[in-house]
Amino acid sequence: MLEHKTISLSEQVFDRLETEILSGKYPRGEILTEMKLVQDMGVSRTPIREALRRLEQEHIIEMTTRGILIVGVTHKDLEDIFNIRIRIEGMCSYEAAKNITEEELRELRETLELQEFYIPKGDADRIKIMDSKFHQLLYRFSGSSVYYDTLMPLHKKVQKYRRVSVENEDRARQSAREHRAIYEAIAARDAALAEQRTVEHIKNAMDHILGREID
Amino acid sequence: MLEHKTISLSEQVFDRLETEILSGKYPRGEILTEMKLVQDMGVSRTPIREALRRLEQEHIIEMTTRGILIVGVTHKDLEDIFNIRIRIEGMCSYEAAKNITEEELRELRETLELQEFYIPKGDADRIKIMDSKFHQLLYRFSGSSVYYDTLMPLHKKVQKYRRVSVENEDRARQSAREHRAIYEAIAARDAALAEQRTVEHIKNAMDHILGREID
DNA sequence: CCTTGTATCTATGTATACAATTATACAACA
DNA sequence: TGTTGTATAATTGTATACATAGATACAAGG
Numbered sequence: 001m002l003e004h005k006t007i008s009l010s011e012q013v014f015d016r017l018e019t020e021i022l023s024g025k026y027p028r029g030e031i032l033t034e035m036k037l038v039q040d041m042g043v044s045r046t047p048i049r050e051a052l053r054r055l056e057q058e059h060i061i062e063m064t065t066r067g068i069l070i071v072g073v074t075h076k077d078l079e080d081i082f083n084i085r086i087r088i089e090g091m092c093s094y095e096a097a098k099n100i101t102e103e104e105l106r107e108l109r110e111t112l113e114l115q116e117f118y119i120p121k122g123d124a125d126r127i128k129i130m131d132s133k134f135h136q137l138l139y140r141f142s143g144s145s146v147y148y149d150t151l152m153p154l155h156k157k158v159q160k161y162r163r164v165s166v167e168n169e170d171r172a173r174q175s176a177r178e179h180r181a182i183y184e185a186i187a188a189r190d191a192a193l194a195e196q197r198t199v200e201h202i203k204n205a206m207d208h209i210l211g212r213e214i215d
Numbered sequence: 216m217l218e219h220k221t222i223s224l225s226e227q228v229f230d231r232l233e234t235e236i237l238s239g240k241y242p243r244g245e246i247l248t249e250m251k252l253v254q255d256m257g258v259s260r261t262p263i264r265e266a267l268r269r270l271e272q273e274h275i276i277e278m279t280t281r282g283i284l285i286v287g288v289t290h291k292d293l294e295d296i297f298n299i300r301i302r303i304e305g306m307c308s309y310e311a312a313k314n315i316t317e318e319e320l321r322e323l324r325e326t327l328e329l330q331e332f333y334i335p336k337g338d339a340d341r342i343k344i345m346d347s348k349f350h351q352l353l354y355r356f357s358g359s360s361v362y363y364d365t366l367m368p369l370h371k372k373v374q375k376y377r378r379v380s381v382e383n384e385d386r387a388r389q390s391a392r393e394h395r396a397i398y399e400a401i402a403a404r405d406a407a408l409a410e411q412r413t414v415e416h417i418k419n420a421m422d423h424i425l426g427r428e429i430d
Numbered sequence: 431c432c433t434t435g436t437a438t439c440t441a442t443g444t445a446t447a448c449a450a451t452t453a454t455a456c457a458a459c460a
Numbered sequence: 461t462g463t464t465g466t467a468t469a470a471t472t473g474t475a476t477a478c479a480t481a482g483a484t485a486c487a488a489g490g
Contacts, residue, residue: 006481008443010268033471044445046261049472050268053225057269059360065452065472080361087302145274146295150365221451223473248441259475264442280482282441 009043014051024160028072073157081154082206093198095142097191104141127166161209224258229266239375243287288372296369297421308413310357312406319356342381
């Protein structure tokens with residue numbers, strides 16, 4: 001029987017707020033108050049503040065005397081993020097290829113297959129979720145919390161911009177093909193190949209996302 | 216007149232706890248309680264918990280039903296950290312060389328000179344502080360919060376192991392020489408050279424720290 | 431002797447009350 | 461009219477009280 005880990009309100013508020021801010025629900029520069037969040041989320045200030053402290057640590061918000069300043073992610077941030085990911089994410093896949101278990105490999109494959117499944121349906125939301133999950137799984141399966149902690153915040157900050165990406169069906173297909181290539185290298189335990197293909201994939205994502213004029 | 220920014224108790228508790236854990240005051244595996252920290256720090260649970268949530272996000276502790284589990288940094292973590300820093304920190308210096316102001320350059324030089332000053336005195340504590348500050352300044356002067364947020368946690372996690380490093384006078388001198396070489400490349404606005412020298416510096420630090428058998 | 435159920439205790443999780451700082455509006459005065 | 465001082469309101473910062481879940485010890489039963 002599966003364990004049902006209780007998720008604290010603090011954690012739920014963090015996840016929800018982070019998603020909402022990074023998906024662009026609150027515009028950069030807007031100022032919120034804790035009491036507004038209390039009303040919106042239906043919980044007291046304590047778990048809200050614990051979540052806000054974590055978001056502040058990620059430089060997604062700033063807690064000022066006037067309220068909570070939405071910082072979000074700038075286009076310049078995106079450039080820095082991709083320059084870092086290009087140099088790190090390949091190593092992470094390398095580690096994953098060396099450390100992944102059969103069970104984990106199965107989960108990776110299922111995620112990939114779902115991504116491929118939703119593309120002809122044109123379900124951009126689910127495509128994005130699976131695309132994103134594929135990367136997150138690779139971080140986890142590297143077996144290193146250092147890679148995970150370093151790459152996850154960078155990956156999450158691209159969310160808002162990736163949506164535009166998957167809505168283009170050509171790019172969505174290309175992305176899924178690249179994911180499959182990475183998956184097959186990992187399944188074959190070819191770490192060097194997995195690394196190389198991951199670097200290529202990030203480069204392509206960067207070209208596609210930074211090529212546009214956003215913000 | 217200089218502004219005196221008030222630092223919240225939450226922030227103070229975070230800094231102190233992080234330093235104490237990363238310096239090895241609490242052994243990995245030990246379990247603390249919030250009430251113990253309330254007594255030790257002399258503040259209520261609220262700011263303590265806000266600090267704990269941030270430490271948990273950095274994977275330095277885990278908040279369990281039995282108490283606060285000290286996770287700290289393993290030797291494996293160190294390897295991952297250096298593999299990442301080698302690939303990122305050079306780019307950060309490259310950006311710093313391009314963006315640094317005269318005022319910032321002066322602060323960097325003063326930090327370097329203090330580091331050099333304390334070496335013949337054998338003041339390991341201050342040497343370490345200045346050595347560490349030099350890197351932190353480079354993160355700041357890159358002008359990118361992405362580089363800062365990515366590198367700072369990795370840098371801080373090496374603290375405990377760097378102390379051993381600076382207590383060796385030969386290595387302390389070498390490190391200061393390498394810092395000076397980086398500084399001069401930045402002062403000359405030679406970004407490519409600053410990058411190259413930084414990568415070399417991190418490689419040497421890795422060889423020196425990972426070469427030992429610690430933990 | 432091992433297992434299982436239960437009561438209790440201890441720890442975290444959450445809500446609320448209180449303190450203190452800061453922005454803001456407005457009036458008084460030069 | 462511009463400026464400065466002051467009162468007020470609004471917001472975050474902190475402490476404390478309460479709720480709840482999980483670990484632990486112990487006793488009862490097989």
